[in-house]
Amino acid sequence: MTTMTTTLTATLARAPTLARRLLWAALLLGSATAFSQTTWPQKTIHLWVGFAPGGPTDMVARTFATQLSGEIGQQVIVDNKPGAGGALAASFVAKSAPDGYTLLLGEPGSISINAAQTRGSAYDPVKEFSPIAQVVSLPMVLAASPALKVNSLTELMALLKTKPLAYGTPGNGTMQHLTLMQFGKATHLEFIHVAYKGGAPAVTDLLGGQIPLVMVTVPSVASYVKAGSIVPLAVVATSRSTVLPQVPTFSESGYPDFIQDGWQGFFGPAQLPKEVVSKLASAIAKVGKDPQLQSAMSAIGANVVLSSSADFAKMVQRDHSYWSKLVAENPSAKD
Numbered sequence: 001m002t003t004m005t006t007t008l009t010a011t012l013a014r015a016p017t018l019a020r021r022l023l024w025a026a027l028l029l030g031s032a033t034a035f036s037q038t039t040w041p042q043k044t045i046h047l048w049v050g051f052a053p054g055g056p057t058d059m060v061a062r063t064f065a066t067q068l069s070g071e072i073g074q075q076v077i078v079d080n081k082p083g084a085g086g087a088l089a090a091s092f093v094a095k096s097a098p099d100g101y102t103l104l105l106g107e108p109g110s111i112s113i114n115a116a117q118t119r120g121s122a123y124d125p126v127k128e129f130s131p132i133a134q135v136v137s138l139p140m141v142l143a144a145s146p147a148l149k150v151n152s153l154t155e156l157m158a159l160l161k162t163k164p165l166a167y168g169t170p171g172n173g174t175m176q177h178l179t180l181m182q183f184g185k186a187t188h189l190e191f192i193h194v195a196y197k198g199g200a201p202a203v204t205d206l207l208g209g210q211i212p213l214v215m216v217t218v219p220s221v222a223s224y225v226k227a228g229s230i231v232p233l234a235v236v237a238t239s240r241s242t243v244l245p246q247v248p249t250f251s252e253s254g255y256p257d258f259i260q261d262g263w264q265g266f267f268g269p270a271q272l273p274k275e276v277v278s279k280l281a282s283a284i285a286k287v288g289k290d291p292q293l294q295s296a297m298s299a300i301g302a303n304v305v306l307s308s309s310a311d312f313a314k315m316v317q318r319d320h321s322y323w324s325k326l327v328a329e330n331p332s333a334k335d
Helices: 003-014 017-030 032-036 056-072 084-094 108-116 153-160 175-187 199-207 218-227 274-288 291-299 309-329
Strands: 045-049 076-080 102-106 129-138 140-144 165-169 191-195 213-217 231-236 262-269
Touching (some): 056 076, 056 129, 056 262, 056 291, 084 102, 084 108, 084 129, 102 129, 129 309, 140 153, 140 175, 140 218, 153 231, 165 199, 175 309, 199 213, 199 218, 213 218, 274 291, 274 309
Parallel strands (some): 045 102
8 A cells, every 4th residue: 555545544534524525535536447347356354343252243254255255366354343332443444445355244322323322433324434245134132141041032021020120231332232221111021231342241241150041142142052061041033043043032922022133244435436335245145045054144143144235225224214313212221
């Protein structure tokens, strides 16, 4: 990278949001001819994840990155930037050059929810990202330590009537946090939230006896459930998990209002050239149909869900409206 390019990138990163978008737009217009003469990609692509290594978002990112590297002819590297419920990585990507070499594997927390909260690195999920494609859906699960001696949501509810219980999530303001907060409010029972920098650290503390409950995605606990070291109580999804088919949904357990499928997808900064979006979307769609990749996703409890960039953008807008309303109604969900 030249000194001039480095200086320009640093200047744009410090500029206010609107000014930054206008500057990037001018830069892209001025370099459109040059870009058309260059075949993307020409160098390593960095896929950022807003959570700790070993968690479900990280697992999905690394699986797709490996396959995409072979498909597009350049290495795709996964970088982790955990913290603030995924907002640190999302904010970093939003401020990056829209050249196709800095991408984000986003999910409801980092895209749809964080922007509705008061954060130091706020961003507009509709205006500051280029949605590329959804890749998976991930059901959430409420799970307990065996030491809690509950084996169903009904038994947990009975225990909660006698005392409040702590639960861990991948972070404050994440989908997992807001869903269980909403559940506690609707049932008039008290949960004490403990925020982590990803699902994996929360599960580690559950296994170590530091917390009695976690609300995480199924991949975070699937192997531990099969080993008998974690007790799954109910999944938050429209249907049962294929990995944990014995676990009922919240709806089946008597709470039909708690149906929410999680999702994960690829994003780039705003003003990402259409050629790059198209090439990435096509490559993602191709590797997403690979039986080995689908098997790997199924093994951790994720369902491959491929979408066009246009359909994904519409879903993100709907999702953002839903979670923004929920955050507005629950001040405690804000930082």
